[in-house]
Amino acid sequence: MTKALFFVDSYLKESPATVVSVKDGKYVILDQTIFYAKGGGQPNDTGKIIRGSEVFNVVYVGKFSGEISHEVDRVGLQPGDNVYCVLNWERRYKLMRSHTAAHVLTALLNKGTGALITGNQLEEDYVRFDFSLEKFDKALLETYLNKANELFATDVAVNWYELPREEVLKIPGIVKMAEAFPPDLPALRIVEIVGVDRQADGGTHVRNLREIGRVELLKTENKGKNNRRIYFKLN
Numbered sequence: 001m002t003k004a005l006f007f008v009d010s011y012l013k014e015s016p017a018t019v020v021s022v023k024d025g026k027y028v029i030l031d032q033t034i035f036y037a038k039g040g041g042q043p044n045d046t047g048k049i050i051r052g053s054e055v056f057n058v059v060y061v062g063k064f065s066g067e068i069s070h071e072v073d074r075v076g077l078q079p080g081d082n083v084y085c086v087l088n089w090e091r092r093y094k095l096m097r098s099h100t101a102a103h104v105l106t107a108l109l110n111k112g113t114g115a116l117i118t119g120n121q122l123e124e125d126y127v128r129f130d131f132s133l134e135k136f137d138k139a140l141l142e143t144y145l146n147k148a149n150e151l152f153a154t155d156v157a158v159n160w161y162e163l164p165r166e167e168v169l170k171i172p173g174i175v176k177m178a179e180a181f182p183p184d185l186p187a188l189r190i191v192e193i194v195g196v197d198r199q200a201d202g203g204t205h206v207r208n209l210r211e212i213g214r215v216e217l218l219k220t221e222n223k224g225k226n227n228r229r230i231y232f233k234l235n
């Protein structure tokens with residue numbers, strides 16, 4: 001099983017690795033990786049796998065049969081190769097900032113209005129999420145964005161750690177999400193924005209809310225009686 005280095009340190013931009021296996025010439029499994037595999041509403045990382053003077057561009061990273069698979073743009077990598085991995089850090093860092101921002105905004109909305117988040121998708125340049133709320137009011141949403149921006153101007157720590165599954169299931173508010181995790185996992189990864197939000201989450205986040213900067217509302221949509229969609233972006 002590949003060691004997922006990004007779970008421990010989301011700021012790792014480069015790392016050595018060894019090729020474990022290659023399928024169809026282009027799908028590469030490494031012994032350890034800094035590349036986030038698409039999942040949980042967060043897109044995959046991109047970047048490079050370098051062997052000597054040869055560069056293999058990582059165009060997609062996904063999870064297949066529980067393994068993190070890196071799709072490269074050309075064949076040639078072999079099992080046993082010692083390689084060096086380099087992230088497209090600009091893209092990843094935006095996704096980290098957006099991901100943490102999305103947690104803050106959804107936590108504020110949930111606490112303030114009782115709205116439940118029904119879906120979310122991060123993109124490199126914007127974030128979309130869906131929530132259930134009967135009364136739809138753009139001005140109200142703006143007030144929550146303003147509240148979030150106020151928080152982003154303060155030092156609030158973001159921590160991630162593992163907790164035993166049994167313990168996680170006792171924490172109000174994250175039970176629903178935790179149940180979506182495979183039942184055989186003895187420990188769950190928790191992302192805690194101190195004093196704001198705590199949830200079981202497999203994404204990559206910034207360490208301090210100040211790193212987010214500011215966010216801006218792009219647009220809102222009605223998707224049915226109680227279903228709302230909001231788009232925002234980093235400023």
Ligand SMILES: [Zn+2]
Nearest residue numbers: 099103201203
């Ligand atoms: Zn998340």
